[in-house]
Amino acid sequence: MDKLKIGIIGTGNIAAVHLDAYRKDPRCEIYALCDLDPKVLAAKGEQYGVKRLYADYNAMLKENPEIGAVSVCTWNSAHAPAAIAALNAGKHVLCEKPMAMNAREAAEMKKAAERNKKILTIGFVRRFGSDCAMVQDFINGGSVGEIYYAKAAYIRRNGCPGGWFGDKSRSGGGPLIDLGVHVIDLVRYLAGSPKAVSVYGATFTKLKNRAHLKSAKAWVSIGQSEKDVFDVEDLAAAMIRFDNGMVLNVETSFTLNLEKDYGKMELFGVNGGIKLDPTLSLYTEMNGYLADVKAAFPVEVSFEDVFAGEIRHFTDAVLTGSPLKVSADDGVEMMKILDAVYASAQSGHEVLV
Numbered sequence: 001m002d003k004l005k006i007g008i009i010g011t012g013n014i015a016a017v018h019l020d021a022y023r024k025d026p027r028c029e030i031y032a033l034c035d036l037d038p039k040v041l042a043a044k045g046e047q048y049g050v051k052r053l054y055a056d057y058n059a060m061l062k063e064n065p066e067i068g069a070v071s072v073c074t075w076n077s078a079h080a081p082a083a084i085a086a087l088n089a090g091k092h093v094l095c096e097k098p099m100a101m102n103a104r105e106a107a108e109m110k111k112a113a114e115r116n117k118k119i120l121t122i123g124f125v126r127r128f129g130s131d132c133a134m135v136q137d138f139i140n141g142g143s144v145g146e147i148y149y150a151k152a153a154y155i156r157r158n159g160c161p162g163g164w165f166g167d168k169s170r171s172g173g174g175p176l177i178d179l180g181v182h183v184i185d186l187v188r189y190l191a192g193s194p195k196a197v198s199v200y201g202a203t204f205t206k207l208k209n210r211a212h213l214k215s216a217k218a219w220v221s222i223g224q225s226e227k228d229v230f231d232v233e234d235l236a237a238a239m240i241r242f243d244n245g246m247v248l249n250v251e252t253s254f255t256l257n258l259e260k261d262y263g264k265m266e267l268f269g270v271n272g273g274i275k276l277d278p279t280l281s282l283y284t285e286m287n288g289y290l291a292d293v294k295a296a297f298p299v300e301v302s303f304e305d306v307f308a309g310e311i312r313h314f315t316d317a318v319l320t321g322s323p324l325k326v327s328a329d330d331g332v333e334m335m336k337i338l339d340a341v342y343a344s345a346q347s348g349h350e351v352l353v
């Protein structure tokens with residue numbers, strides 16, 4: 001059987017994780033790469049043994065009609081144009097999160113996928129973690145019951161990666177659009193994919209990117225430089241009300257004066273409250289007493305494993321037609337929520353989604 005030929009648009013940091021996963025799958029062949037930056041492109045071409053290298057994705061798509069699927073791993077402002085070009089060229093597309101800069105662009109991408117009858121899925125990679133599967137098993141088993149409130153956080157003390165991440169014209173926003181998407185999506189997914197009805201949001205640009213600090217960062221953009229622009233929020237908080245009655249309280253930061261970084265997710269149901277951070281705990285009642293149930297082992301989630309799961313799932317969908325875990329609608333819904341948080345932060349009032 002012919003291998004599925006893969007094109008990658010944007011060959012920076014996260015593209016390497018996509019490339020590693022495609023390289024390990026014997027059904028795939030990494031066929032062509034595209035990046036605006038010739039140095040980044042040449043280095044990835046050498047590392048992955050790919051000769052078809054392009055600065056322009058339209059040329060890559062035109063000259064290689066045999067490409068079957070494309071990963072879009074550019075900065076956020078290029079997601080919509082690159083994904084739409086690939087869909088119009090008849091390719092299946094896995095686009096990194098966030099889907100686009102806003103809901104209008106995301107809706108255009110969804111239309112392009114429908115028009116061309118091609119797969120469009122979004123990199124909500126946390127859905128592929130073993131921790132997500134475990135929480136889902138507890139929810140499906142009835143341990144949580146009706147979920148009516150949730151709390152999620154993705155907080156960094158000094159974690160703006162620099163480069164395009166702080167430049168609104170390329171990122172569309174700060175930690176909300178970069179980090180918040182992961183935890184908002186996970187809560188929404190685990191709660192049965194309700195739609196948002198209203199949002200109250202607040203954003204702040206107080207500490208900015210703390211570029212003057214010498215302290216090391218966990219994630220640094222390949223484009224970080226002393227000339228970095230920072231015109232996005234550094235902290236965002238929001239209350240999101242969904243059509244199933246659930247309310248999600250979310251907070252996310254690039255920079256914040258607190259002790260240390262943390263990520264957490266808590267879902268509160270009528271039968272139990274479940275927490276992931278990273279060990280799974282269930283808070284419930286048993287035989288007339290309050291009782292805490294802990295997983296008897298740490299729930300380990302590796303970066304490589306979740307991406308490998310995501311890429312395998314995408315490849316399965318392309319080759320076998322198996323159902324997608326993340327639909328274009330999920331991406332559009334997320335962009336509507338983010339647009340509403342930013343609109344509410346600007347107006348100071350609740351916004352209907």
Ligand SMILES: NC(=O)c1ccc[n+]([C@@H]2O[C@H](COP(=O)([O-])OP(=O)(O)OC[C@H]3O[C@@H](n4cnc5c(N)ncnc54)[C@H](O)[C@@H]3O)[C@@H](O)[C@H]2O)c1
Binds near residue numbers: 010012057073123223
């Ligand atoms: N799922 C995750 O956990 C996760 C983690 C990190 C990044 N991401 C997402 O992946 C995307 C890329 O992030 P990154 O950290 O790899 O950034 P990066 O800066 O390392 O790489 C982005 C690359 O895209 C290239 N590019 C931009 N516009 C282009 C265009 N029109 N044509 C060709 N190449 C273009 C740039 O030259 C750059 O090399 C972002 O959308 C980010 O949100 C997702």
